[in-house]
Amino acid sequence: MLDRTDVQILSLLQNNAKLTIKELAEAMHLTTSPIFERIKKLEKEGVIDGYVALVNAEKAGKGQIVFCNISMPVYTTENIESFETLVRTMPQVMECYHLAGVVDYQLKVCVKDIKEYDAFLKELAKIQIIKIHSSTVVLHDVKYSTVIPLD
Amino acid sequence: MLDRTDVQILSLLQNNAKLTIKELAEAMHLTTSPIFERIKKLEKEGVIDGYVALVNAEKAGKGQIVFCNISMPVYTTENIESFETLVRTMPQVMECYHLAGVVDYQLKVCVKDIKEYDAFLKELAKIQIIKIHSSTVVLHDVKYSTVIPLD
DNA sequence: AGTGAAATGACCCGAGA
DNA sequence: TCTCGGGTCATTTCACT
Numbered sequence: 001m002l003d004r005t006d007v008q009i010l011s012l013l014q015n016n017a018k019l020t021i022k023e024l025a026e027a028m029h030l031t032t033s034p035i036f037e038r039i040k041k042l043e044k045e046g047v048i049d050g051y052v053a054l055v056n057a058e059k060a061g062k063g064q065i066v067f068c069n070i071s072m073p074v075y076t077t078e079n080i081e082s083f084e085t086l087v088r089t090m091p092q093v094m095e096c097y098h099l100a101g102v103v104d105y106q107l108k109v110c111v112k113d114i115k116e117y118d119a120f121l122k123e124l125a126k127i128q129i130i131k132i133h134s135s136t137v138v139l140h141d142v143k144y145s146t147v148i149p150l151d
Numbered sequence: 152m153l154d155r156t157d158v159q160i161l162s163l164l165q166n167n168a169k170l171t172i173k174e175l176a177e178a179m180h181l182t183t184s185p186i187f188e189r190i191k192k193l194e195k196e197g198v199i200d201g202y203v204a205l206v207n208a209e210k211a212g213k214g215q216i217v218f219c220n221i222s223m224p225v226y227t228t229e230n231i232e233s234f235e236t237l238v239r240t241m242p243q244v245m246e247c248y249h250l251a252g253v254v255d256y257q258l259k260v261c262v263k264d265i266k267e268y269d270a271f272l273k274e275l276a277k278i279q280i281i282k283i284h285s286s287t288v289v290l291h292d293v294k295y296s297t298v299i300p301l302d
Numbered sequence: 303a304g305t306g307a308a309a310t311g312a313c314c315c316g317a318g319a
Numbered sequence: 320t321c322t323c324g325g326g327t328c329a330t331t332t333c334a335c336t
Contacts, residue, residue: 016201018202020329020330022330032306032329033304036330037303045210046210047207048205050167051167051204053202055161055200057299061152061153062300067250092300093294093296094298094299095295096293097289097291097292097293098289098291100288101288106218136250137251137252138250139248141249142239142249143235143239144245144246145244147206148213148245148261171312172313173313181322182322183313303336305336306334307332310329310332312329312330314326315327316326319321
């Protein structure tokens with residue numbers, strides 16, 4: 001599905017979306033046209049999901065990450081839907097995964113400080129269908145990358 | 152530090168880095184020059200960390216996420232440094248956080264399948280300074296966003 | 303699938319308010 | 320800080336290989 005050239009394009013664009021088609025073409029010893037067409041194809045197929053600017057959370061005053069572990073005592077389709085829909089609308093929740101573990105969900109929450117996290121928890125606690133199991137504060141970020149490893 | 156216009160620019164670019172300066176200018180009823188200068192300033196100050204293409208992990212054949220919980224029995228500066236340096240070089244590790252909890256580190260690992268995760272664990276186990284505490288498999292992604300919430 | 307060239311349009315940098 | 324306008328260069332399309 002993805003040949004060597006596609007993977008090469010993706011690897012470069014995952015690190016720097018501002019590379020021009022010309023630069024990509026030079027890097028892989030081709031002309032601009034095939035690069036252009038391949039990128040359009042990858043976008044159309046949804047392999048490339050989009051292009052985003054990454055903001056430094058610290059400098060934007062949102063340097064605190066907290067993981068929130070949640071379980072759902074009554075595990076019905078309805079409850080799942082309403083919880084997942086809510087989570088997707090909360091901007092503080094950057095990531096949410098349904099786990100195969102002792103707790104059902106893990107949320108990665110991005111806030112200014114613990115005080116703001118406290119407010120977030122109070123907001124979340126309004127939903128009666130979930131049980132907030134525990135919260136784990138992040139001391140510091142060791143690594144944050146958006147790059148999907150491609151073989 | 153960041154005024155209303157800056158926040159507006161960041162909000163738009165965090166969702167779509169391909170917006171042209173012209174489009175941004177129209178969206179906030181300004182001309183291109185001030186937008187251009189503000190963006191350059193935000194980049195220079197490091198508020199904008201970079202621009203990246205987001206790849207769909209599923210379509211790239213890397214649809215499995217596993218969280219790996221690690222503790223460090225002998226917590227010395229040396230051990231911390233060598234572990235954190237290693238983690239930053241491993242492409243499967245997309246995120247790594249130092250936690251204030253019962254385990255020291257949480258790694259978000261991106262792999263093709265559990266078999267590949269097994270290989271990753273074996274690789275990681277070579278470092279004698281850490282103790283792999285547990286692994287939690289993700290059943291499905293509810294939300295993944297790179298957008299830092301700005302007030 | 304890739305090349306090369308031509309037109310379209312965005313970026314960037316002035317001068318001026 | 321913002322507006323306006325022009326030079327420069329990347330993007331995009333197309334006819335050909």
